[in-house]
């Protein structure tokens with residue numbers, strides 16, 4: 001085999017109909033990267049307004065129900081109204097412990113979710129691609145999967161040196177299964193021809209895994225990650241309520257203990273906003289990674 | 299340029315379970331275009347997959363350049379009928395992956411990929427994803443990607459089967475010009491008699507499953523422009539169809555008429 005560089009001259013005579021003249025494709029770039037297009041800001045504002053409208057409506061209903069002490073089977077007379085909650089929130093925003101709680105929860109989420117994402121993808125890939133691993137590991141997963149993570153609290157307290165590690169473990173445990181299961185599924189539905197093409201070009205196992213299997217499975221993996229992030233929040237908050245020392249779940253439970261109901265609502269809303277933010281991040285990252293999917297499938 | 303390598307199939311038997319799919323003996327000279335022609339489902343793809351090392355034969359040998367085919371075999375590269383491009387990589391990045399597998403240093407890959415794509419007529423489409431290209435263009439990228447591995451044998455599995463007539467004939471011309479430059483051996487699978495006669499030095503007629511070589515047809519002065527408009531072409535075409543059991547009755551044949 002020689003290593004002469006490929007001739008730069010096109011093989012195709014200029015009058016040959018095979019010569020495809022490059023056509024400008026207006027709009028394609030714009031589809032890929034919607035941000036820099038002029039007019040994006042008005043559109044974003046409109047989208048923002050659309051999201052704000054139902055939230056504002058919910059706020060209004062909440063205000064009306066609590067301000068008028070409505071008792072309609074559900075009793076809103078004891079529920080704190082938006083104004084009380086806002087006051088409590090203002091107090092919290094100037095206290096350091098609120099931020100400490102937020103950060104503690106975020107840290108646990110990111111650790112637990114991060115560990116679950118990495119190991120879920122790795123183990124899912126191993127199960128999906130190896131019959132031996134499948135035979136050995138799949139039964140363990142199937143037995144462990146139905147156990148609610150919160151049922152692990154007693155053992156976690158017993159086994160882990162610190163409560164912090166226990167909470168991260170519980171979060172990890174809950175977040176692991178959606179990722180692993182969707183990765184296994186993605187392995188099975190990957191078109192065979194991609195891998196075969198890579199192998200005929202001389203790709204070895206690792207190269208196939210890194211350059212064909214993993215990117216090809218990303219759409220499936222990300223749908224697992226979205227589910228997993230939701231589950232992670234549920235578990236971190238529950239675990240904090242039971243055994244935490246800081247954290248927004250701990251704060252919420254603590255407020256309940258002090259009969260500070262507006263504190264409870266501040267805690268709930270904080271969880272909602274943090275959960276929304278992390279879900280948005282996963283979504284954003286997913287649509288970035290899977291930009292190649294046809295728009296309908298994204 | 300990397301010249302072609304000879305291919306030898308000796309008593310090659312391929313099966314799925316205990317259902318035989320092919321039993322083939324065939325000698326392909328280096329730099330030759332041999333077309334495997336047979337009905338759908340007879341085992342053509344299976345034969346190519348065995349040559350690519352994607353399938354282990356149950357008996358017999360498949361040799362490329364005197365060495366048995368095994369594992370991942372860089373001497374043979376395959377062009378598939380379906381979309382075998384990695385859809386998350388642009389045209390250029392698909393070719394770059396093949397270059398990376400060949401061991402081309404990172405810094406040279408982009409330029410060489412662009413040269414290869416230009417060669418198959420895709421200037422200006424370097425950064426398009428496969429999903430943004432037409433079927434014919436995607437097959438051009440597959441061709442460029444295959445050339446990037448510097449194959450000595452190209453295995454082509456009905457590569458133009460899904461294209462419209464016009465695009466298909468453009469691609470056939472492109473393939474011939476690429477083959478003239480690189481001199482690789484080509485094993486080309488099709489079920490289209492005209493395509494077989496346009497491209498091949500020899501046409502291997504296969505029986506229905508399990509594929510067995512029925513007859514090998516030599517093409518006199520292969521790939522001569524305009525050959526398909528000559529009476530000789532029609533006669534050969536009829537003969538091939540007849541031996542595949544696919545011909546109209548004799549009184550309708552070019553000679554009977």
Ligand SMILES: Nc1ncnc2c1ncn2[C@@H]1O[C@H](COP(=O)(O)OP(=O)(O)O)[C@@H](O)[C@H]1O
Nearest residue numbers: 314319336337338339340341342343344345507
């Ligand atoms: N993985 C497989 N398992 C079992 N049977 C298969 C498999 N792949 C192909 N076959 C069968 O083998 C026969 C030959 O297939 P193939 O080589 O793809 O035919 P073709 O000549 O159309 O390319 C067909 O009958 C097909 O159904």
Ligand SMILES: [Mg+2]
Nearest residue numbers: 342343455456
């Ligand atoms: Mg086939």
